[in-house]
Every structure is written in structure tokens, then in C-alpha cells.
Amino acid sequence: MQADVKEIVQSGVELIDATLDRLLPAETVLPVSIHKAMRHSIFAGGKRLRPVLAMEAARMVARSSEMPRGVEELGAALEMLHTYSLIHDDLPALDNDDLRRGKPTCHVVFGEAIAILAGDALQTQAYEVLARLRCPATATVEIVRLIAQATGTVEGMIGGQVMDIESEKAQPTAELVDAIHRAKTGALIRVSVVAGGIYAGADAEDARRLTEFGRKAGLAFQIVDDVLDVTQNSEQLGKTAGKDVASVKATWPAVFGIEQSRRDAAKLIDEAFAEIACYGSAAGGLKAVAAYLVERTH
Numbered sequence: 001m002q003a004d005v006k007e008i009v010q011s012g013v014e015l016i017d018a019t020l021d022r023l024l025p026a027e028t029v030l031p032v033s034i035h036k037a038m039r040h041s042i043f044a045g046g047k048r049l050r051p052v053l054a055m056e057a058a059r060m061v062a063r064s065s066e067m068p069r070g071v072e073e074l075g076a077a078l079e080m081l082h083t084y085s086l087i088h089d090d091l092p093a094l095d096n097d098d099l100r101r102g103k104p105t106c107h108v109v110f111g112e113a114i115a116i117l118a119g120d121a122l123q124t125q126a127y128e129v130l131a132r133l134r135c136p137a138t139a140t141v142e143i144v145r146l147i148a149q150a151t152g153t154v155e156g157m158i159g160g161q162v163m164d165i166e167s168e169k170a171q172p173t174a175e176l177v178d179a180i181h182r183a184k185t186g187a188l189i190r191v192s193v194v195a196g197g198i199y200a201g202a203d204a205e206d207a208r209r210l211t212e213f214g215r216k217a218g219l220a221f222q223i224v225d226d227v228l229d230v231t232q233n234s235e236q237l238g239k240t241a242g243k244d245v246a247s248v249k250a251t252w253p254a255v256f257g258i259e260q261s262r263r264d265a266a267k268l269i270d271e272a273f274a275e276i277a278c279y280g281s282a283a284g285g286l287k288a289v290a291a292y293l294v295e296r297t298h
Contacts, residue, residue: 051075054196070134160184186218
């Protein structure tokens with residue numbers, strides 16, 4: 001790999017966890033139940049890949065060994081949004097899952113009503129954090145716009161979730177799988193990279209390169225996730241394995257097979273690397289994390 005990804009990810013996890021702990025209301029703050037539920041899901045052991053991608057993109061654009069001051073708050077907001085989507089995704093009305101990150105899902109522990117509200121609260125909290133980012137106001141507004149778009153209904157996370165639900169039990173096609181993956185999972189990964197760059201002062205060309213990098217890396221991540229669902233067990237994944245097959249979900253392996261899926265993911269990462277080749281050694285951390293996306297085993 002291009003850099004010590006274990007060190008990058010571990011230090012990123014520690015920084016984001018500390019930032020989340022600081023930004024979220026304590027469990028003792030009234031109403032206690034909602035804050036316990038929010039923290040249950042936030043601190044259930046996530047890999048923090050989206051925040052780390054945002055921070056490494058910021059470091060690359062800044063061309064500095066140090067991350068721009070305050071970028072970890074952008075990362076924390078992205079993790080709040082990601083976790084809100086997981087809480088809702090696990091609900092009985094959607095995927096009906098009882099295991100996430102190796103722990104009981106939010107609605108299993110706190111009930112459906114509190115789980116729904118915990119997801120809502122994390123989304124609201126994320127935008128409060130984004131509104132006070134320590135970067136120029138024009139950059140803040142653009143970051144908020146891009147993140148809102150990426151989590152919305154048109155080629156965004158919610159739209160991808162709808163397509164995923166409506167495609168169950170239907171024969172998946174390459175076009176459908178591509179559309180779902182780029183929206184449901186890929187959009188938030190893509191915008192994490194772009195937002196990190198904008199925070200650090202990215203110009204239009206930087207943003208274009210980061211968009212293409214994030215688009216390819218995000219699709220590769222979901223392809224690997226699909227492969228892991230059919231090749232790993234629940235203990236290894238930290239969530240219920242085999243659900244995509246059982247639900248006849250539109251997945252990459254369902255259309256292309258496991259080996260072709262692995263080749264496609266590797267090719268996408270190579271193409272993503274080409275988009276940021278002009279940054280030279282400054283891109284080392286971002287490339288290492290992207291490579292990890294396709295080399296992970298859970």
C-alpha cells in the first residue's frame with residue numbers, strides 16, 4: 001500500500017471518536033433515552049472510513065503532513081449521517097436486521113420509536129455541526145449543499161435506498177445494480193472525499209478530480225461489500241451475512257459473479273488512483289485508505 005493504512009485508520013478512528021464524544025449530548029442529558037440510543041449506534045465500533053477519507057482528502061489538497069484545523073468536525077458530521085442511515089436501514093420496515101457492527105441494532109435495544117428518532121436526531125445534529133465548520137462561509141455552504149444532495153433522493157443515499165427496496169425479488173440487471181450502488185452507498189463516500197477537499201481550499205479542478213476519485217472508490221467499496229456478504233459469516237462481518245441473497249437483492253455478484261466483482265473493484269480503484277496521480281506523494285494517505293476499501297475482509 002501507499003502508506004501505513006493501519007496507522008492512518010487507527011489514528012482517524014481515535015480522533016473521530018473523541019470528536020463525536022465531544023459533539024454529541026451525553027447520555028445523562030434529558031431526554032436520556034434518545035441520547036443513549038444515539039451513542040449506542042455511533043459507538044458500536046464503526047471503521048470511520050468516510051471521515052478518514054474526508055480528512056485524507058483535506059490533507060492531500062492542503063499538501064501538508066498535518067490535517068487542516070477542525071476538519072475532524074466535518075468527519076464527525078459525516079459519521080453521524082452514515083450512522084443515521086444504518087439505524088433506519090436496520091428497521092423492520094426496511095432490512096429488518098438485528099445485528100450491526102457485531103452488536104444488537106438500535107431498534108432491538110431501544111424499540112422502533114426511539115430508533116427512528118435517534119436516526120432523525122443524528123441527521124439533525126450533523127447539519128448543526130456542518131453549519132459551524134471552521135472554514136470560509138462559501139466553503140461551508142457548498143459542503144452543506146453537496147452533502148444534502150448526496151443524502152437525498154436524486155442520485156443520493158435515500159433515492160438509492162428506495163431503488164434497493166423496490167428492486168427486491170426482481171431479477172437484477174447491470175444498470176439497476178450500478179444505479180443503486182452509486183446512490184445508496186457511493187454518494188456519501190464520494191461527497192466525503194469532495195467535502196474534505198473543499199474544506200482544505202480545493203478549486204474547481206481539485207473538486208472535479210475528487211468527485212471522480214470518490215465516485216470510483218465508492219462503487220468499489222459497495223462491490224466488495226456485496227462480495228463479503230456472500231463469502232463471510234455474520235461473526236466476521238459484524239452484521240447478518242447472506243441477507244442480500246435471501247432477499248434477492250440487486251448486487252454486483254448476482255449479476256457478474258464473485259470473481260468478476262473482485263476484478264471490477266480492483267479496476268475501479270486503479271482508475272481512482274489515476275484521478276489523483278497529479279498530487280504525487282501528497283495523495284499517499286488517501287490512496288492507502290482507498291486500497292483498504294477493496295482489500296478489507298469485513
